[in-house]
Amino acid sequence: MADMSFLSGGGEMGALMRAHDWSRHPLGMPGSWPQTLRTSLRLMLNSRHQMCVLWGSEAFWFYNDAYRQTLTAERHPSSLGKPGRQVWAEIWGDIGAQIAQVMRGGSATWHENQHLVMQRDGRDEDTYWTYSYSPIDDESVASGVGGVLVVCTETTEQVLVSRRAMEERQRLAELFEQTPSFMAMLRGPEHVFELANPSYLQLVGGRPLLGRTVADALPEAASQGFVGLLDLVYASGQPYVASATPFAMQPAPGVPARQRYLDFVYQPIRDDAGKVTGIFVEGTDVTERALAEKALRASETRLRAINSDLEQQVVQRMQGRARTWQLSTDIMGVLNAEGIFELSNPAWQRVLGWPEQIIASTPFFNFVHPDDLERTRLAYARGIELGEPALSFENRYRHAAGGYRWLSWVAIPEDGKIYCSARDITADKEAAESLARTEAALRQAQKMEAVGQLTGGLAHDFNNLLGGIMGALEVARMKLEQGKVEDVPRLLSLGEAAVNRAASLTQRLLAFSRRQTLDPRSTDINRLVAGMEELIRRTIGPSVQLEVIEADALWPCRVDPPQLENALLNLCINARDAMPDGGQLTIETANRALDDAAAAAAFDLQPGRYVSLSVADTGSGMSPDVIARAFDPFFTTKPIGQGTGLGLSMIYGFARQSGGQVRIHSEPGKGSVFTIYLPRHHEAPQETPATPPARIPQATRQRGTILVVEDESSIRELVCELLREAGFHTLHAADGSAGLRILQSAVAIDLLVTDVGLPGLMNGRQMADAARTARPDLKVLFVTGYAAQSVVGDGHLEPGMHLLTKPFSLDVLRQKIDDILAA
Structure with missing residues (x-):
């Protein structure tokens, strides 16, 4: 334990280093490690800074608890003591040269906000780090440096926050520069220009402003009272808003002043303590609007002078519009917020038979066909609530004499009402329906022509094939009656070839x-x-x-x-x-x-x-x-x-x-x-070796019980005969209901062989699914001669279910059954 004392403490990583098996490691047991390495590791383990050590020519890697917090499962704890190139393969191209420089005897390095693309949780991640590489002395190596001490901090979040703040400042600066209104920022009670955008500079004739006071840079502003307004805003802390204020601006000395009209606001700027430190100026040059308004007011006097003539012209025009309202063949009206036409023209009665008093007292929804009512309500709501016009909107209106007429509407909302006109398009609709019926009849005729062509071709080909099959069977029977059995195999081969051609033709038809x-x-x-x-x-x-x-x-x-x-x-x-x-x-x-x-x-x-x-x-x-x-x-x-x-x-x-x-x-x-x-498919292809069909074997011992469900009696008889010859006990049924009764009985059944397209109320798949509720392990072989994709042909057969396509040889069927039962 004395040799391991330098690894004492250190939290999780200290315990991990002490428990690590160093006996097979290139550095050997910790007791033999150089003193400088042991000192560095002791310093690292007991530091709360993110630190790691890279030691020796292979840069074996050690790290402390603070650094461990930055690691994901790819590296912790498996990377302890491994070569740095192996641990940090994805960033070694960035940091390897820096580490090598220090290991060669170079001085310590400092890297601030270094961009490194690291793998975390199986994917690349952009990270940023501030770190230093410091040499660890070792006199036993030529360079005098045995390793590198790394002190680091991940600054990813700070970098991203800083970038977002910089981008926001840049965006605001661009908005300040590009806005069409003039803007400026004034600092202090002297109103010194700190910022001014291009629109402000254009307003004052491009004079230099920044760093100068308003009174110095724009003396005409001071003489016209603008500086006094700034003083008032600065002292009171209250904004000042002006509209169409005249400003006589002198572009340059000796040049006549230009009269401009400005909308502007002086907005006080406050520091964190609430003290006013400056004023934000923003406004718009509205000279053209102000001059237009003055011209408009001047023209009003002239207009009043000729008002009587205009009134006469208006009366004449109104009379013309009234005639249009009265004589138009199109329905016209003004629809109010209650859904009633408060005004309607005589065309309502001519087209729909409703008099004006009925229209003016009945919500218009009462006239709309029930099938069109919902979308008509929606269009009306959009017009009243959103001001959305309706153009070429079609619906059916009830006629006073019964029945409905098709109308095409143009409805324009204005001031809470909808101004409408409608054209009767009933005749157009009837013509379109007649044309659609004619086109449908033409398509049906073309379809029947194609069916006739298909049927004729099928009849021709199948008659030829059936002729070959029938002829081969008749001659074979004749040869058997004559005792000439040696010719029978050749005749059966001819019939079999015709059957194969018929099967090929069927497959082509199904493919088409x-x-x-x-x-x-x-x-x-x-x-x-x-x-x-x-x-x-x-x-x-x-x-x-x-x-x-x-x-x-x-x-x-x-x-x-x-x-x-x-x-x-x-x-x-x-x-x-x-x-x-x-x-x-x-x-x-x-x-x-x-x-x-x-x-x-x-x-x-x-x-x-x-x-x-x-x-x-x-x-x-x-x-x-x-x-x-x-x-x-x-x-x-x-x-x-x-x-x-x-x-x-x-x-x-x-x-x-x-x-x-x-x-x-x-x-x-x-x-x-x-x-x-x-x-394209993403699953890798798999080799499936072909198994050649075997011949029907001689009868053997009893091999199990198979239920055959097939509505075609000849096929059912042949399949059962084949299975009995192969040693199976067979049960059979002609439809799904009979087959299910057998499956729901107590008799043991090893395999169900069923056609998919069975007669009656239950097909083969439905019968198999119902049987599996009582026999969940029942093995099933479906046979089908057409697409039953909704049942078995969509690639979603359950385990234990298999598929064989008609027609098939009895050899193939026997081999398929053997494979299923063997599995």
């Missing part, structure tokens, strides 16, 4: 309608493109040169990878078809930041950050009319039988459903560029 069930996840598009590059090269053939340009540090996206792969492959096939004689195909990725203008005008997107995937070709290009229809379903420029016309519509629907967009840039003969924009 943005109703496919997506399985989005964080995806690295560069990695996705690289994984498809070999497939794309084989697809486009040797006559097309492929170039892939990947953006560095490409942002991830949340997207369904197989759907994006399908879209990319479709674009590459279209590009290949546009270059029958070969050419260049370029796939490029990029990060794109869209501001408000670009996102709204060019892309029809929300502003933000996006990843773009572009496919560019050097082919035949597209005309503007083809570009306009490129995303329409079943639109294709290819010959009949060479394209369904769903590829681009599928890509468009997939991109929009993923929160993105597709854009085309093309010119005939100059190639085309198709670009998919997808929103």
Whole structure:
């Protein structure tokens, strides 16, 4: 303990130093530390000033309780005894050279209000410090200095307060200089000019004022009694206010005086004790106004001389206005604060059938249509209370004979009343409604035309696919009846291929309608493109040169990878078809930041950050009319039988459903560029290894019980057969109500496999949610052939719930069930 005596006391930091394990520290145990270091630490620990010590070539850091108050969790207590460069990494560039100068044998340094950007609570913070660096002697080193004693004070708050005060003084000075009124500050009973702004100097002809008395600098002011007024204000302490006071100012000796008129105030200035120490002068040159008023008064005499002629003209004009009031086809009136038209013209009766006595005795709200009453009350209140005019305000007024008429009002508030005029626009409204009905009928006709086109295309493609399936099954049955079983596998393969084409067509339709069930996840598009590059090269053939340009540090996206792969492959096939004689195909990725203008005008997107995937070709290009229809379903420029016309519509629907967009840039003969924009996602992509589907195994021992709920009997029978072959006991139901009765029974069920779109009052998701109230750990596999995003397709499935999209092979279903039960 004797060796540790210099660390005695020191509060929290003294205790922390004594408890610290110094055995592995480069300085060794405290008993072996140099005497000067021990003395400095004892002085530091027992001081109430903020102090720290940096010792040795590594500048090992020590600090006391007062300094500890400035530290956050980043540095206390972990930084004790660590090298200064490590502790203060963010400011070492500022203080390291200062410390090194003292350590080399230099003299002590002083730094006042030094700006340092420190990290506190995980973020940068501007701080200010006043500190000194003093050398600590050590004869054992060449420079004679073993360390640095730091005495410091954080002055951040003082600096910021000082800056705000300086900025406020600067702002007041600017206001003083820039104000259009003249201002001056006079000091003492002699009225010495201390300040005068440019407007004051301009008023007195630019004469030197500062440091001179008013009587000396402006002798004409003294002769006209202004100095006497200043004496009175200084003695009494009462302000003096003057209006349009004449002041004959002489700009320079020998120059005739100019008569000016001034509005001004003399305001006494008091010290903290309340004693008057000066006078603040502020005013405005109102010469032009005063002269105008004099001219106005002079003209009043002349006006009275011709008053009789003017009265006659006024009478004539009033008679003209009266005729306008009487004959106008527009409603006119004066509305008072009680909501009654105290004046109304004859048009009220011509347009609405109400006589003047009814209008003058009935609040106008009684005539307003109930649906328009609330906003009419609001407009009236704004006019009466706020003086806010109403221009082109429309509402409906009741007609004396029944029904309502549309009126368009102009209402101007003045002196607590509202002066109104209104035009009957009933005919205009009826014409507009007729036009709207016509446009709605046209849109419906266009919609039905599009539906007809879509239905015709679907019927054509599905008839072909069904023909292939039916033909394959019929020939297979015939071969089986003939005993030629060796041909059956080939015929089943033909039927299976037709089924797969039908499934692909369904997925394209769902993608176009943005109703496919997506399985989005964080995806690295560069990695996705690289994984498809070999497939794309084989697809486009040797006559097309492929170039892939990947953006560095490409942002991830949340997207369904197989759907994006399908879209990319479709674009590459279209590009290949546009270059029958070969050419260049370029796939490029990029990060794109869209501001408000670009996102709204060019892309029809929300502003933000996006990843773009572009496919560019050097082919035949597209005309503007083809570009306009490129995303329409079943639109294709290819010959009949060479394209369904769903590829681009599928890509468009997939991109929009993923929160993105597709854009085309093309010119005939100059190639085309198709670009998919997808929103940036902040979650890092994860690799998901593909698991190849296994074949249906032979029946094994009992593996558990699965409930299958499916309204399509053929699918329900096949799924149950598959599960029984796989060793499961199966239960089944055709709708949600029947399935829920089984789930609410006591029978043990290991997995629920259910379609989402079930008939009746309960869909598959509702049935599963209801079942989980009694079976909270129930595992569920939803199957769906369309978008049920409000139920299962929005990425918010609960734990233990899974999704499989129709159509699917029985191998895939079996593998999915095995994975769920294994998990």
